[in-house]
Amino acid sequence: MLEIRDLTVEASGRIILDSVKLTVRDGEKVLLLGPNGSGKSSLMQTIMGNPSYKILSGSIMFNGRDITGLSPEERARIGIGLIFQIPPKVKGVRLMDLIERIAKMRGIDLDEIRRKAEELRISHLLERDLNVGFSGGEMKKAELLIMLSQRPKLALIDEIDSGVDVESMEHVGSSLNGILSSDTSAIVVTHTGYISKYINADIAYVMLNGRIVCSGDPNSILDNIRREGFEACMSCKRAI
Amino acid sequence: MQKSYLMSILDKKAPYGIDIDVKKFIPAEALKLDEERLKEIGIDPDYSGPGTYYQVDSSVVKRASNVSGLKVTSFEELNDPELSWKLISPDQDKYTAAAALYGKGGYVVVVDEGVKVEKPVQTCLFMSAPGSLQAPHNIIIAKDNSEVSVFTGCTIMKEVVGLHVGITEFYVGRNARVNFLMIHSWNPDAHVRPRTAAIVEEGGQFVYHYVNISPVSSLQTYPKVRLVGRNARAHLSSVIVGKGNSNVDVGSEVSLEAPGTRAEIISRNVAMDRSTIFARARIIARAEGRGHTECMGLMLSEEANIVTIPELESSVKEAELTHEAAVGKLKEEEIYYLTSKGIERRDAISMLVRGFMRVDVELPPVLRKQVEFATAMAAGL
Numbered sequence: 046m047l048e049i050r051d052l053t054v055e056a057s058g059r060i061i062l063d064s065v066k067l068t069v070r071d072g073e074k075v076l077l078l079g080p081n082g083s084g085k086s087s088l089m090q091t092i093m094g095n096p097s098y099k100i101l102s103g104s105i106m107f108n109g110r111d112i113t114g115l116s117p118e119e120r121a122r123i124g125i126g127l128i129f130q131i132p133p134k135v136k137g138v139r140l141m142d143l144i145e146r147i148a149k150m151r152g153i154d155l156d157e158i159r160r161k162a163e164e165l166r167i168s169h170l171l172e173r174d175l176n177v178g179f180s181g182g183e184m185k186k187a188e189l190l191i192m193l194s195q196r197p198k199l200a201l202i203d204e205i206d207s208g209v210d211v212e213s214m215e216h217v218g219s220s221l222n223g224i225l226s227s228d229t230s231a232i233v234v235t236h237t238g239y240i241s242k243y244i245n246a247d248i249a250y251v252m253l254n255g256r257i258v259c260s261g262d263p264n265s266i267l268d269n270i271r272r273e274g275f276e277a278c279m280s281c282k283r284a285i
Numbered sequence: 286m287q288k289s290y291l292m293s294i295l296d297k298k299a300p301y302g303i304d305i306d307v308k309k310f311i312p313a314e315a316l317k318l319d320e321e322r323l324k325e326i327g328i329d330p331d332y333s334g335p336g337t338y339y340q341v342d343s344s345v346v347k348r349a350s351n352v353s354g355l356k357v358t359s360f361e362e363l364n365d366p367e368l369s370w371k372l373i374s375p376d377q378d379k380y381t382a383a384a385a386l387y388g389k390g391g392y393v394v395v396v397d398e399g400v401k402v403e404k405p406v407q408t409c410l411f412m413s414a415p416g417s418l419q420a421p422h423n424i425i426i427a428k429d430n431s432e433v434s435v436f437t438g439c440t441i442m443k444e445v446v447g448l449h450v451g452i453t454e455f456y457v458g459r460n461a462r463v464n465f466l467m468i469h470s471w472n473p474d475a476h477v478r479p480r481t482a483a484i485v486e487e488g489g490q491f492v493y494h495y496v497n498i499s500p501v502s503s504l505q506t507y508p509k510v511r512l513v514g515r516n517a518r519a520h521l522s523s524v525i526v527g528k529g530n531s532n533v534d535v536g537s538e539v540s541l542e543a544p545g546t547r548a549e550i551i552s553r554n555v556a557m558d559r560s561t562i563f564a565r566a567r568i569i570a571r572a573e574g575r576g577h578t579e580c581m582g583l584m585l586s587e588e589a590n591i592v593t594i595p596e597l598e599s600s601v602k603e604a605e606l607t608h609e610a611a612v613g614k615l616k617e618e619e620i621y622y623l624t625s626k627g628i629e630r631r632d633a634i635s636m637l638v639r640g641f642m643r644v645d646v647e648l649p650p651v652l653r654k655q656v657e658f659a660t661a662m663a664a665g666l
Contacts, residue, residue: 093625116630117621117624117625118625118627118629118630118633120625121624121625121626122627129622133619133622135619135622138639143623143626143636147627151627191626195626195627
């Protein structure tokens with residue numbers, strides 16, 4: 046599904062991803078762990094095609110096609126979707142305006158989206174300006190709802206568990222579970238690991254200083270991090 | 286006023302807007318009504334609401350009112366000097382002088398005391414004769430405790446040169462309410478100089494929303510509202526899209542002349558291509574009242590210009606006047622966000638432009654739909 050080959054990326058004049066290699070198979074659910082500032086979000090943004098991230102070398106292959114030069118909208122169209130860690134506040138564009146457009150392109154029933162909005166307890170946000178005045182949890186739920194209308198083949202989920210209270214986490218977790226059907230691939234980024242219990246991850250990777258330094262069984266890596274923190278990863282000599 | 290005196294004013298440059306030689310334009314009888322052009326601005330040629338008025342060039346082609354307590358007629362039929370040129374003086378500038386000398390037609394809407402007209406009255410001023418002057422005199426009278434909504438669309442045939450000077454006087458009685466929506470769609474050869482004034486009595490409300498959606502050679506207007514009765518309110522908003530080489534100068538003025546009056550002036554100005562937009566707003570406090578202006582400009586071109594000129598003037602200690610103004614461009618971060626969800630870049634920009642133009646207007650839902658339609662057209666959606 047996704048193959049990242051030796052990706053080195055610069056943003057604001059600084060190297061933020063350094064020779065990153067990562068493969069995600071069809072239907073595979075990947076947990077991407079790492080401390081704040083390790084490059085996880087930058088990797089998600091680069092896969093999505095954010096123009097602020099300049100690819101210096103390497104490539105991104107999606108279903109056998111080199112998408113390194115594709116625009117974000119083209120990437121979205123071929124099945125890549127991203128839940129932003131911090132989506133921008135967009136004045137004047139209502140959540141429903143965006144969902145209606147996406148659902149129309151994808152041929153998705155709006156009533157189904159409205160039902161999902163109810164499940165997520167965000168029906169009242171549909172007619173509000175995107176993310177304007179939304180709480181942290183509401184922003185994540187709105188992002189989820191948008192992704193539900195996208196139905197991506199590869200879901201990039203960036204820190205959906207930060208800024209969400211315990212009760213909301215249940216709704217978020219179960220909706221996320223609904224998105225991540227067996228044939229959907231996903232990279233789920235987390236630095237807390239809270240979301241991991243809702244995802245049946247196949248593999249976990251650890252990112253430090255713009256590099257993927259370790260991979261393995263999600264539960265054992267999470268246990269290690271919970272016990273010893275990311276500091277232990279920094280001193281760990283293992284690498285892929 | 287004497288004809289010779291008004292004739293002498295025709296050569297004097299007006300204080301705002303680029304100077305137009307009004308003598309080059311002459312009134313013409315109706316040439317052609319292009320219904321497709323009307324539909325482009327949301328005017329329904331088959332509308333069967335409470336009242337309608339259609340004028341093509343200088344000819345009144347249709348007028349009707351079918352609700353008791355509502356009269357929709359033409360200026361000539363009203364023929365009441367007591368109700369015309371009271372709020373606007375014929376010698377105000379060369380354009381009012383031209384209208385007083387050569388103007389023809391104009392809609393008159395009179396709502397009787399206590400009558401609340403549910404659906405909007407629809408009026409339309411259409412220009413088709415090349416080189417013509419269209420100068421209708423419109424009068425809207427909402428008597429005490431009445432309510433009326435008026436949707437008016439003004440447009441012109443493509444590639445026709447013309448000068449439009451619409452004189453509009455509003456009389457909003459005690460506790461009456463007038464909702465007025467005006468949508469303009471001109472062409473790159475048209476010159477437009479509407480002259481508008483309103484007077485609002487005690488407890489009256491005047492809501493005025495203006496959308497300009499297409500290129501124009503030059504457009505200048507500066508509606509003036511006087512809130513003369515206690516607790517009278519005015520809300521004026523405008524959405525201006527400067528396209529092509531348009532030179533647009535749009536302002537609004539409200540004077541607070543009685544205690545408890547409130548005014549709000551909001552404008553959204555989008556400058557594209559090589560357009561120039563002047564956005565003016567002035568609130569004058571002559572009594573204890575509150576006023577706020579908000580002038581926002583969005584630059585979509587390196588070759589365009591926006592000038593915002595908010596003015597607050599007070600001669601009353603207790604009056605509260607505020608203003609807010611900003612000019613900027615679209616945020617790349619927001620464009621990227623929408624494109625990352627699969628929206629084409631061009632559509633993402635249109636969505637953001639439309640979002641910028643969205644103003645909370647206290648208009649009835651049916652008129653808000655018209656506003657949405659017009660702003661979508663203006664944003665190129």
